[in-house]
Amino acid sequence: MVRKVILCLSIIFFCFCRVMAQSADTLSQPDIYYSSPKTYEIAGIEVTGIGEQYDPETLILATGLRVGSEVKIPGDAITKAIRRLYGQGLFSDVTISVDRVEGQKVFLIINLAERHRLSAINYIGLKKSEESKIKEKINQLPGSQVTDNMIAGVQRIIEKYFKEKGFYVVKLDARRRNSMKEIQNVILEACKEKIERDRRRGIKNRPVRAMVVGIPNVGKSTFINTFAGKACAKTGNKPGVTKGKQWIRLNKDVELLDTPGILWPKFDDQMVGLRLALIGSIKDEILNIDELSLELISYLKENYAGTLAARYEVEETVERPVELLEAIAQKRGCVQRGNEIDYSKAAALVIDDFRSGRLGRITLELPEAE
Secondary structure (H helix, E strand, C coil), X not given: CHHHHHHHHHHHHHHHHHHHHHHHHEECCCXXXXXXXXXXXXXXXXXXXXXXXXXXXXXHHHHCCCCCCXXXXXXXXXHHHHHHHHHCCCEEEEEEEEXXXXXXXXXXXXXXXXXXXXXXXXXXXXXXXXXXXXXXHHCCCCXXXXXXXXXXXXXXXXXXXXXXXXXXXXXXXXXXXXXXXXXXXXXXXXXXXXXXXXXXXXXXXXXXXXXXXXCCCCCHHXXXXXXXCCCCCCCCCCCCCCCCCEEEECCXXXXXXXXXXXXXXXXXXXXXXXXXXXXXXXXXXXXXXXXXHXXXXXXXXXXXXXXXXXXXXXXXXXXXXXXXXXXXXXXXCCECHHHCEXXXXXXXXXXXXXXXXXXXXXXCCCCCCC
């Protein structure tokens, strides 16, 4: 009887040791230490995150990793494999991870995230004839993969098209001087033929004279002051601060004419007027700020859900914009005697937060749905 018990215990202990040994050899998520790399034999490679248009075997070949070959983890081979896949220009994210380790054998997973595919290109602010010409030059078909090279290529085509017509575009922040050097270069490039004509006629050091033109309160004077590096033009966060024309010499090469803001004599589309009013291009004194704030609240609820809730800690679930304005007023203490809501104060607060960027990056114009 004692022998039988000992024999049973021996069998149980042997089986337990087998299970423990097997568990030690197979790790589903092994710890990888960067301070002490280990060499393994690649026993398997799986590719995830791709569609049917990609062949996993072809992608594995592109990495340089092979089943049966040795690889050091962590090591240069994995880093190079990731770089090779990124180099294809097809994926926005590439990771290679260890699925499991069995003894000295390792199973790898290559996880890929495809780049977005082109649905449509919307053109805003172009005449139909210009749009057709640019479309012919771009020649991008829906379904094409959107890559950094594609975006850069489209930008180059559009820039070249307008430069050939005499238009030069520079993206900058008018409050930061470090972006002004590019403006100087563009001005000299656009006027190089005139500068050369003056040089041949013996006229030297004549500055290029340019006008700064735009709608009211768009930042014309701020741009000039930043460009000059000093307060040359009067500024203010309202339209109509610049009353007349003023020549300002920036340096020996450029003089700028600061001009009052200009608007169209009438708006065929009421939305154009509303957008201009919201950004401060129309004097607040001739507007109903309360109504304007309600229009803004409605727009934000529809297109930027959560913005008002994050800024003012209010619920956006109420149906009417005026109820949301009341909630904002209560949160920000915009109340009069008798605990009555001060709608005008709350409306001015929301409008000012929008114009100053405190509500975040918001556009009032969106591409039209086709």
